[in-house]
Amino acid sequence: MTNLTLALDAMGGDNGPQVSVPASLQALRFNPNLKIILVGDQTKISPYLTDTKDIQSRFTVIHTDEVVTMTDRPAQALRNRKNSSMRKVIELVRDGGADACLSAGNTGALMAISKVLLKTLPGIDRPALIGRLPTSSNKPVYVLDLGANVSCDSETLFQFAVMGSVVCEVVEQNKSPTVSLLNVGIEEIKGNDQVQQAGLLLQESPQINYSGFIEGHEIYSGSSDVIVCDGFVGNITLKTSEGIAKFLIARLKKGFTKGIIVRFLSKLVTPHIESVFNQMNPDHYNGASLVGLRGVVVKSHGNADKVAFTNAINLAVTEAQRRLPELISERLKSIL
Amino acid sequence: MTNLTLALDAMGGDNGPQVSVPASLQALRFNPNLKIILVGDQTKISPYLTDTKDIQSRFTVIHTDEVVTMTDRPAQALRNRKNSSMRKVIELVRDGGADACLSAGNTGALMAISKVLLKTLPGIDRPALIGRLPTSSNKPVYVLDLGANVSCDSETLFQFAVMGSVVCEVVEQNKSPTVSLLNVGIEEIKGNDQVQQAGLLLQESPQINYSGFIEGHEIYSGSSDVIVCDGFVGNITLKTSEGIAKFLIARLKKGFTKGIIVRFLSKLVTPHIESVFNQMNPDHYNGASLVGLRGVVVKSHGNADKVAFTNAINLAVTEAQRRLPELISERLKSIL
Numbered sequence A, B: 001m002t003n004l005t006l007a008l009d010a011m012g013g014d015n016g017p018q019v020s021v022p023a024s025l026q027a028l029r030f031n032p033n034l035k036i037i038l039v040g041d042q043t044k045i046s047p048y049l050t051d052t053k054d055i056q057s058r059f060t061v062i063h064t065d066e067v068v069t070m071t072d073r074p075a076q077a078l079r080n081r082k083n084s085s086m087r088k089v090i091e092l093v094r095d096g097g098a099d100a101c102l103s104a105g106n107t108g109a110l111m112a113i114s115k116v117l118l119k120t121l122p123g124i125d126r127p128a129l130i131g132r133l134p135t136s137s138n139k140p141v142y143v144l145d146l147g148a149n150v151s152c153d154s155e156t157l158f159q160f161a162v163m164g165s166v167v168c169e170v171v172e173q174n175k176s177p178t179v180s181l182l183n184v185g186i187e188e189i190k191g192n193d194q195v196q197q198a199g200l201l202l203q204e205s206p207q208i209n210y211s212g213f214i215e216g217h218e219i220y221s222g223s224s225d226v227i228v229c230d231g232f233v234g235n236i237t238l239k240t241s242e243g244i245a246k247f248l249i250a251r252l253k254k255g256f257t258k259g260i261i262v263r264f265l266s267k268l269v270t271p272h273i274e275s276v277f278n279q280m281n282p283d284h285y286n287g288a289s290l291v292g293l294r295g296v297v298v299k300s301h302g303n304a305d306k307v308a309f310t311n312a313i314n315l316a317v318t319e320a321q322r323r324l325p326e327l328i329s330e331r332l333k334s335i336l
Helices: A017-030 A042-048 A053-058 A074-080 A085-094 A107-118 A154-172 A193-203 A216-221 A231-255 A260-280 A306-321 A324-335 B017-030 B042-048 B053-058 B074-080 B085-094 B107-118 B154-172 B193-203 B216-221 B231-255 B260-280 B306-321 B324-335
Strands: A004-009 A034-040 A059-063 A100-103 A128-133 A141-144 A178-182 A209-214 A226-228 A288-291 A296-299 B004-009 B034-040 B059-063 B100-103 B128-133 B141-144 B178-182 B209-214 B226-228 B288-291 B296-299
Touching (some): A004 A085, A017 A034, A017 A306, A074 A107, A100 A306, A154 A324, A178 A231, A231 B231, A288 A324, B017 B042, B074 B107, B085 B100, B128 B154, B154 B193, B288 B324
Parallel strands (some): A178 A226, B100 B296
Antiparallel strands (some): A128 A141
16 A cells, blocks of 8 residues: 555544544554544644654644534635634645545535535536445445535436446446435335436436435345435435434343343343444444545544544545545546 | 224225235224225225125225326326225215225325315415334334425425424323424534424424424434424435334344354344334334324325234224314414
8 A cells, every 4th residue: 555644633523632533543553554644723632642652753733723613504614714623634635735634523514615625526516425334235335415415406416326326336346336316216206306307317327327216215225336315315314224223222122121031141142233233333334425526535423433433534545545536537527 | 982984995005905905804803883994996805805794784895996006196196096996085084974094005196185185274285194103212203294295395394393293292192292303413504494494483483392403313212202304304214214124133133143052042032132123113103194184094004014004094093083183273273
């Protein structure tokens, strides 16, 4: 692996430097070719920079005491947070000081600042947040948009479909990924105008392996490689999935308190059940990418712990290594 | 219980009379005060009407050979399916021949025909499909709209909130149910225009116990009694929940095939796990109601089996007994 530099917004997310800094140190130790630029409040970052002699030469801290808050509107963040840690990491990617950036902060702001500073790829109007989810069939499904755009017209959904197809092709080495539109039914008459019109656009695009509409219960079946929806639906769908997984494990554990035999058995079996649920744990799939930009921008869950944050760092590294934006751009040229 | 008559679309859904007729006979045997009018193709219904001497006086068959198909657009169904089994059951409610009707057919058509034939309650523009889902806190959550309206403006979402609040109040005897709007974040700036505007309308309504936005992962937490969204989001959210439950049980079972000890334990524990998952089984929560109409209209899952269909029948009976439309109408008068 060639040397890579990651610019990391140390302040974003619910936990800030308490999680982002230890995760960075772990990633640096794991990956000897990685350099990390930690951007944020030096006084809040420093307490976590202990015992770092072995990796001292591979990280730097850029101080800024301004942050984008969770309640900043995207336009406000763009206009008023010129010295924020989030903006700085994106500027580093734009100016060539870093190969990728990562933030656990405000998604709308990350999207708005990235779009203005990095610009979208030719043919793409709006970046989308794409995530990789597990399925029953042991191959992942790529879902976009997971929350960067709360409303999308049919042309935007079409562009998301093209980007999703290219990402799956590039990352999974899947030559002809199937692409579906998330809808309330599989019949042509179903859905709102945006989805129906996007379906027509995709039917007319021989370079996309469009397989029609898909319903919510099929997301995790593995029947489609790429699923497209607007960011409002995508965000709620993803979070609902997390909620139901938690709900079921709570019910399972509660059920196991009934009866002595079941209680005894549960002690033996519970670790196994938890390991299964962990495969579904969003932390293990942490990190969604803003695709459609001229640079790698990865978004971590706001409430990521160290393990989850490290996974998001790994995702940013992988995308930078594979030069994902350039690959998407090349494929887009031939499709659009 | 007073005598009640249910008009049942025997042809709707994936399984038609094969499921709807046996479920009807079971419901009749269970409930001596119930009468059922089976509407549909006599030749397809008859084969399932065996050994019915004990309940012969409490069901009738009204023959019609026209059906609403799953690919009929709502407007087509309304215009062209004048003799359909779906329309007939709604006409029976309108004309006083039945106290409630039930169909497992095309949701959009059921909504359109019900709206035109039964009319909406004063102050309500569009009926909504409301369902009752389980939560971690052992009280149900009412979610609407589950798919009757694929796009909704803020005023419609507001009306749904009012109806949901009244349904929860009436059915659960909850004097001040908390009502939330499903959104991509809890901060005021989050979401699309419709949700934000609906939030403002609800803030200004002291008679609704509005508790703000709620995210997908909180749906099953029990933190809100009523959750409001448009039918596109609601339908996908509900089906995603079903999908993830199936996904997890498949993973659990697969995991249990690894290792002799785990395999042995799994035989003892699997029935317990399945019983827990069954609490979440959509069949046990089958039946969603079209609320906001001047009559009881219940929609069963299209792929309901006999148990699930019987649950939908029970729901229709309960709502007719409690005279839900009249109660909603009374409460609406004081709120709107």
